Amino acid sequence: MRSNMSDASALLQVRGLTRRFGGLLAVSGLDMSVFPGEILGLIGPNGAGKSTTFSMMAGAIEPSAGDIYFQGESLSGVPTHAFAARGIVRTFQHNKPFESMSIQENVMVGMHTQVPLSMWQVVLGTAKAKAHEKHARAQALHWIDFVGLGEYAQADVRTLSFGQGRLLEIARGLAAQPKLMLFDEPAAGLTATECIRLADIIRGIAAQGIAVLLIEHDMPFLMALAQRVVVLNFGEKIAEGSPTQVQADPAVVNAYLGQVKVDHA
Ligand SMILES: Nc1ncnc2c1ncn2[C@@H]1O[C@H](COP(=O)(O)OP(=O)(O)O)[C@@H](O)[C@H]1O
Numbered sequence: 254m255r256s257n258m259s260d261a262s263a264l265l266q267v268r269g270l271t272r273r274f275g276g277l278l279a280v281s282g283l284d285m286s287v288f289p290g291e292i293l294g295l296i297g298p299n300g301a302g303k304s305t306t307f308s309m310m311a312g313a314i315e316p317s318a319g320d321i322y323f324q325g326e327s328l329s330g331v332p333t334h335a336f337a338a339r340g341i342v343r344t345f346q347h348n349k350p351f352e353s354m355s356i357q358e359n360v361m362v363g364m365h366t367q368v369p370l371s372m373w374q375v376v377l378g379t380a381k382a383k384a385h386e387k388h389a390r391a392q393a394l395h396w397i398d399f400v401g402l403g404e405y406a407q408a409d410v411r412t413l414s415f416g417q418g419r420l421l422e423i424a425r426g427l428a429a430q431p432k433l434m435l436f437d438e439p440a441a442g443l444t445a446t447e448c449i450r451l452a453d454i455i456r457g458i459a460a461q462g463i464a465v466l467l468i469e470h471d472m473p474f475l476m477a478l479a480q481r482v483v484v485l486n487f488g489e490k491i492a493e494g495s496p497t498q499v500q501a502d503p504a505v506v507n508a509y510l511g512q513v514k515v516d517h518a
């Protein structure tokens with residue numbers, strides 16, 4: 254089992270991670286690890302603390318206590334914008350694209366974290382700036398192809414369907430060269446066919462060694478995709494293991510009992 258692997262091989266390690274909102278403990282003493290190239294599901298009933306955990310991992314909110322280590326280094330005190338540059342990328346459900354731009358230009362916007370140019374080099378159109386631009390265009394096309402939007406690369410972003418917009422968002426995330434991708438309910442609102450395509454893409458991302466952490470309320474989708482699952486309830490980890498193990502775990506079954514519908518937040 255991966256959960257028994259030495260933590261020295263972990264990409265991300267969370268130790269005693271805690272977040273309070275006033276008197277409420279949204280996440281409480283969470284220990285978990287994410288390994289390169291794995292697909293790890295993060296599940297739990299509504300209000301369990303999943304999104305709060307993501308927000309701390311992505312640097313959007315600060316922990317009240319505990320530590321997050323990425324590639325062995327503490328992320329404590331690292332500014333929000335630097336998380337993406339280090340390789341932690343979160344995709345959003347309803348990220349608005351830049352409307353007057355093509356698909357390719359939209360993806361290139363996601364690459365700004367890696368272009369080591371001064372503003373003057375860009376403005377003056379130096380040879381170095383032009384080489385970077387060429388490289389960025391090729392990389393953007395690569396990821397657009399990867400998510401299956403190749404034939405729309407030059408199309409106006411407004412012509413994309415809802416499901417294609419979700420794929421564009423993933424291409425933008427990939428263009429930032431992540432080591433860890435955080436997906437918050439990527440299957441929400443997609444058709445059955447689009448879900449199959451999305452699952453293939455997520456497997457393809459992990460196959461490149463990128464770690465995937467996935468919040469998803471579509472249980473059949475998640476359980477078919479994840480190699481390992483961590484279960485939260487009231488901010489605490491109540492189970493961890495293979496999809497088969499956690500689905501058979503009485504603590505997990507109990508946590509979901511009485512839930513009319515699983516997590517929409
Ligand atoms: N910004 C916030 N201010 C106050 N309470 C919050 C905030 N964000 C989340 N919470 C609370 O923290 C708990 C966990 O929320 P969340 O992480 O969104 O759960 P999940 O994503 O598992 O549904 C919930 O009780 C929620 O109401």
Ligand SMILES: [Mg+2]
Pocket residue numbers: 303304305516517518
């Ligand atoms: Mg949530």
